[in-house]
Amino acid sequence: xxxxxxxxxxxxxxxxxxxxxxxxxxxxxxxxxxxxxxxxxxxxxxxxxxxxxxxxxxxxxxxxxxxxxxxxxxxxxxxxxxxxxxxxxxxxxxxxxxxxxxxxxxxxxxxxxxxxxxxxxxxxxxxxxxxxxxxxxxxxxxxxxxxxxxxxxxxxxxxxxxxxxxxxxxxxxxxxxxxxxxxxxxxxxxxxxxxxxxxxxxxxxxxxxxxxxxxxxxxxxxxxxxxxxxxxxxxxxxxxxxxxxxxxxxxxxxxxxxxxxxxxxxxxxxxxxxxxxxxxxxxxxxxxxxxxxxxxxxxxxxxxxxxxxxxxxxxxxxxxxxxxxxxxxxxxxxxxxxxxxxxxxxxxxxxxxxxxxxxxxxxxxxxxxxxxxxxxxxxxxxxxxxxxxxxxxxxxxxxxxxxxxxxxxxxxxxxxxxxxxxxxxxxxxxxxxxxxxxxxxxxxxxxxxxxxxxxxxxxxxxxxxxxxxxxxxxxxxxxxxxxxxxxxxxxxxxxxxxxxxxxxxxxxxxxxxxxxxxxxxxxxxxxxxxxxxxxxxxxxxxxxxxxxxxxxxxxxxxxxxxxxxxxxxxxxxxxxxxxxxxxxxxxxxxxxxxxxxxxxxxxxxxxxxxxxxxxxxxxxxxxxxxxxxxxxxxxxxxxxxxxxxxxxxxxxxxxxxxxxxxxxxxxxxxxxxxxxxxxxxxxxxxxxxxxxxxxxxxxxxxxxxxxxxxxxxxxxxxxxxxxxxxxxxxxxxxxxxxxxxxxxxxxxxxxxxxxxxxxxxxxxxxxxxxxxxxxxxxxxxxxxxxxxxxxxxxxxxxxxxxxxxxxxxxxxxxxxxxxxxxxxxxxxxxxxxxxxxxxxxxxxxxxxxxxxxxxxxxxxxxxxxxxxxxxxxxxxxxxxxxxxxxxxxxxxxxxxxxxxxxxxxxxxxxxxxxxxxxxxxxxxxxxxxxxxxxxxxxxxxxxx
Numbered sequence: 055x056x057x058x059x060x061x062x063x064x065x066x067x068x069x070x071x072x073x074x075x076x077x078x079x080x081x082x083x084x085x086x087x088x089x090x091x092x093x094x095x096x097x098x099x100x101x102x103x104x105x106x107x108x109x110x111x112x113x114x115x116x117x118x119x120x121x122x123x124x125x126x127x128x129x130x131x132x133x134x135x136x137x138x139x140x141x142x143x144x145x146x147x148x149x150x151x152x153x154x155x156x157x158x159x160x161x162x163x164x165x166x167x168x169x170x171x172x173x174x175x176x177x178x179x180x181x182x183x184x185x186x187x188x189x190x191x192x193x194x195x196x197x198x199x200x201x202x203x204x205x206x207x208x209x210x211x212x213x214x215x216x217x218x219x220x221x222x223x224x225x226x227x228x229x230x231x232x233x234x235x236x237x238x239x240x241x242x243x244x245x246x247x248x249x250x251x252x253x254x255x256x257x258x259x260x261x262x263x264x265x266x267x268x269x270x271x272x273x274x275x276x277x278x279x280x281x282x283x284x285x286x287x288x289x290x291x292x293x294x295x296x297x298x299x300x301x302x303x304x305x306x307x308x309x310x311x312x313x314x315x316x317x318x319x320x321x322x323x324x325x326x327x328x329x330x331x332x333x334x335x336x337x338x339x340x341x342x343x344x345x346x347x348x349x350x351x352x353x354x355x356x357x358x359x360x361x362x363x364x365x366x367x368x369x370x371x372x373x374x375x376x377x378x379x380x381x382x383x384x385x386x387x388x389x390x391x392x393x394x395x396x397x398x399x400x401x402x403x404x405x406x407x408x409x410x411x412x413x414x415x416x417x418x419x420x421x422x423x424x425x426x427x428x429x430x431x432x433x434x435x436x437x438x439x440x441x442x443x444x445x446x447x448x449x450x451x452x453x454x455x456x457x458x459x460x461x462x463x464x465x466x467x468x469x470x471x472x473x474x475x476x477x478x479x480x481x482x483x484x485x486x487x488x489x490x491x492x493x494x495x496x497x498x499x500x501x502x503x504x505x506x507x508x509x510x511x512x513x514x515x516x517x518x519x520x521x522x523x524x525x526x527x528x529x530x531x532x533x534x535x536x537x538x539x540x541x542x543x544x545x546x547x548x549x550x551x552x553x554x555x556x557x558x559x560x561x562x563x564x565x566x567x568x569x570x571x572x573x574x575x576x577x578x579x580x581x582x583x584x585x586x587x588x589x590x591x592x593x594x595x596x597x598x599x600x601x602x603x604x605x606x607x608x609x610x611x612x613x614x615x616x617x618x619x620x621x622x623x624x625x626x627x628x629x630x631x632x633x634x635x636x637x638x639x640x641x642x643x644x645x646x647x648x649x650x651x652x653x654x655x656x657x658x659x660x661x662x663x664x665x666x667x668x669x670x671x672x673x674x675x676x677x678x679x680x681x682x683x684x685x686x687x688x689x690x691x692x693x694x695x696x697x698x699x700x701x702x703x704x705x706x707x708x709x710x711x712x713x714x715x716x717x718x719x720x721x722x723x724x725x726x727x728x729x730x731x732x733x734x735x736x737x738x739x740x741x742x743x744x745x746x747x748x749x750x751x752x753x754x755x756x757x758x759x760x761x762x763x764x765x766x767x768x769x770x771x772x773x774x775x776x777x778x779x780x781x782x783x784x785x786x787x788x789x790x791x792x793x794x795x796x797x798x799x800x801x802x803x804x805x806x807x808x809x810x811x812x813x814x815x816x817x818x819x820x821x822x823x824x825x826x827x828x829x830x831x832x833x834x835x836x837x838x839x840x841x842x843x844x845x846x847x848x849x850x851x852x853x854x855x856x857x858x859x860x861x862x863x864x865x866x867x868x869x870x871x872x873x874x875x876x877x878x879x880x881x882x883x884x885x886x887x888x889x890x891x892x893x894x895x896x897x898x899x900x901x902x903x904x905x906x907x908x909x910x911x912x913x914x915x916x917x918x919x920x921x922x923x924x925x926x927x928x929x930x931x932x933x934x935x936x937x938x939x940x941x942x943x944x945x946x947x948x949x950x951x952x953x954x955x956x957x958x959x960x961x962x963x964x965x966x967x968x969x970x971x972x973x974x975x976x977x978x979x980x981x982x983x984x985x986x987x988x989x990x991x992x993x994x995x996x997x998x
Contacts, residue, residue, distance in 0.1 A: 109190020153231025193218025657963025
């Protein structure tokens with residue numbers, strides 16, 4: 055979290071009148087931190103422009119953290135140059151759920167860039183481009199700028215995205231969203247050579263981001279040019295933490311890294327962001343991958359001169375060396391140099407590993423070549439060197455070496471280097487420089503030559519289905535500083551393990567700390583843990599991204615250990631983490647399987663109604679119909695056959711869309727076992743929601759009976775009445791004048807009231823039937839409150855009844871039921887069957903409501919700017935469904951039983967489920983079409 059030193063102000067930039075009228079809900083702001091009077095005086099921009107694009111439901115005020123830190127840093131360099139941070143107000147639109155406004159946002163950003171750059175015209179060294187920071191969907195809007203026909207790619211120098219789903223939307227709830235993504239990603243892939251000078255840094259939030267998983271933040275590309283960098287915040291130096299979806303905007307460590315990168319990217323000749331692609335990538339790699347604490351502008355391997363001052367020089371003749379600085383003393387030399395000779399080629403050492411703590415010097419390791427006993431040089435320039443044994447000498451010389459500090463890496467409290475010796479055979483020695491600390495602080499330097507193979511241990515992982523019962527153990531008796539444990543066959547996203555590291559030391563002087571890093575070689579998604587020694591530490595190993603097909607590397611656990619300690623590593627499958635991975639990667643596909651189960655229930659009820667003459671209860675039908683083997687194998691079979699050209703030709707002739715399973719295969723997250731598991735999860739959700747909904751309807755119907763007198767359900771009602779026709783026409787007018795979701799919501803509540811009323815009537819009819827004497831089903835049962843109406847007479851007479859009903863007339867009167875003179879058991883059964891079908895249809899309408907909710911929220915939020923939602927993803931579905939509901943709201947099971955289409959409608963439900971699992975798993979916006987088609991078929995059964 056960043057802190058404020060002055061009150062933030064957001065100055066609204068006056069836009070051209072035509073632009074403001076065309077985009078009345080949008081705005082452009084500039085961030086400042088001064089009192090209002092001073093701000094207005096300095097309204098004219100003079101710095102380097104940076105534009106912030108908020109994401110889904112994001113605010114333009116989220117620019118505060120970046121803008122505030124950048125202002126403080128500019129003050130620290132005495133305002134030699136500074137950054138002007140701008141932010142766009144998108145009216146906090148839900149663009150992650152409704153894609154109809156993404157093109158409008160893109161066009162508005164293009165216009166704002168022109169306005170920003172125009173404000174600098176006439177100034178010396180005026181900028182010709184802007185840098186963009188996009189959070190969430192703001193990042194995809196930034197990339198979409200390049201798809202505009204009149205956009206010049208030179209207007210943007212750098213794009214930094216925070217938790218932006220570049221690969222695909224998290225939820226595809228309308229076709230406009232996926233069409234927008236397809237256009238953007240295809241444009242960047244097909245024009246990769248043209249766009250190679252545009253650098254993109256994409257940051258994923260890690261496992262704490264429950265909205266956008268980090269695997270989606272990878273920028274799609276062919277990899278032909280090195281112009282993109284994808285990182286996860288848990289691997290960013292000096293942060294090493296995962297962030298949630300909003301925290302990534304104001305996380306102090308990430309904000310500091312971003313601002314430092316901006317300042318390092320400035321070309322001091324122009325005081326604008328450099329256009330040198332190599333430098334940009336170098337700076338970004340420095341701040342977001344390694345961070346060597348050496349100025350990123352310097353060449354990592356430059357020839358440097360050691361200062362000509364009194365120094366201490368020592369030659370190290372061992373391959374295992376530790377140096378602890380003495381207590382601070384003014385008598386100590388200002389610098390100390392340690393000479394480590396490279397091992398000969400006959401020796402089996404492959405790497406030099408060094409680490410230091412509390413060393414404040416930014417240049418601390420060099421390479422040189424020993425020409426003779428008195429001269430050591432870099433690549434070309436020799437410098438005097440006096441061979442020393444294990445004693446110290448003081449002298450003043452002018453010396454040179456090759457600075458290798460840029461190859462170092464910051465890892466928590468350690469600065470480390472891990473040099474491959476073969477790469478540095480042009481040197482004969484490494485020189486380590488330690489300077490006197492500026493404060494009274496001791497530091498430690500540890501180095502060793504090692505063979506990587508001898509320090510690497512490989513262990514197989516436990517099976518995912520072991521549920522933690524199976525355990526693999528690795529024992530390390532540490533005599534060195536670093537060890538590697540490779541986790542074989544760990545390459546799937548549903549794999550997750552609990553790694554327990556227990557350290558024990560027999561003799562330990564002072565406090566020591568270890569660093570454990572879980573390293574994924576094909577992605578910058580490492581996680582780092584610091585622990586004391588001895589200790590017991592738990593590390594959860596899981597992946598953000600499956601291993602690419604052409605990659606054979608394996609993840610590894612890197613242990614930066616303490617010498618003379620024993621480490622026991624226990625690896626077991628974590629069942630909770632496996633479930634977490636399944637929901638992280640596949641939770642968004644659950645709606646498809648939930649609706650699939652409801653449609654299977656609907657089909658089973660219709661089959662039973664056709665064959666047996668009555669309808670099954672919702673829960674019973676679910677248990678009978680929810681069989682994953684009826685659905686999953688056919689979907690996977692189609693995906694398998696699509697590997698063959700003849701089947702692809704047939705698929706194309708039928709004009710079928712792409713099978714969604716193939717999309718999951720491309721992302722490496724598809725599995726038949728997972729599909730079955732998700733289907734069963736969907737069954738469980740439908741089961742418990744059915745129970746909950748049944749109890750809720752009973753309570754609502756009881757409440758309804760207090761205000762509305764129940765009536766007997768009539769078998770024969772007109773399906774199309776004057777009243778329902780007027781309502782349907784009214785809803786259609788609403789659809790084409792406002793928003794389709796509005797009509798769906800009104801229609802849903804109207805249908806809900808119908809179900810509640812029907813539930814109350816059925817309960818009342820059952821109550822009357824229970825009060826009547828038990829007779830044969832074919833006989834008519836007189837009711838205690840029945841009223842005879844003689845033709846031509848308006849008076850009412852009471853009829854005497856016998857049995858139970860005559861004994862309790864008051865109890866019967868309390869039902870307040872208007873009913874015919876005679877009530878049969880078959881009437882009640884038909885009413886119950888009708889209610890069961892109504893409830894199942896209501897379950898389907900519940901999901902229609904959920905899928906239309908984003909459009910409704912967007913329309914309601916922008917109602918003051920536009921009365922009609924354009925484009926409207928629900929208009930066609932809403933029109934068909936409103937016409938269908940006009941028929942269904944008056945339907946009865948007796949008319950459906952006689953339908954000639956009932957048998958075919960019942961069988962088609964399974965085909966709809968298979969098609970929905972194939973085409974609606976990823977493209978969720980297709981689910982309402984399947985629901986609408988199913989209900990339309992049922993409406994035809996009511997008519998025919």
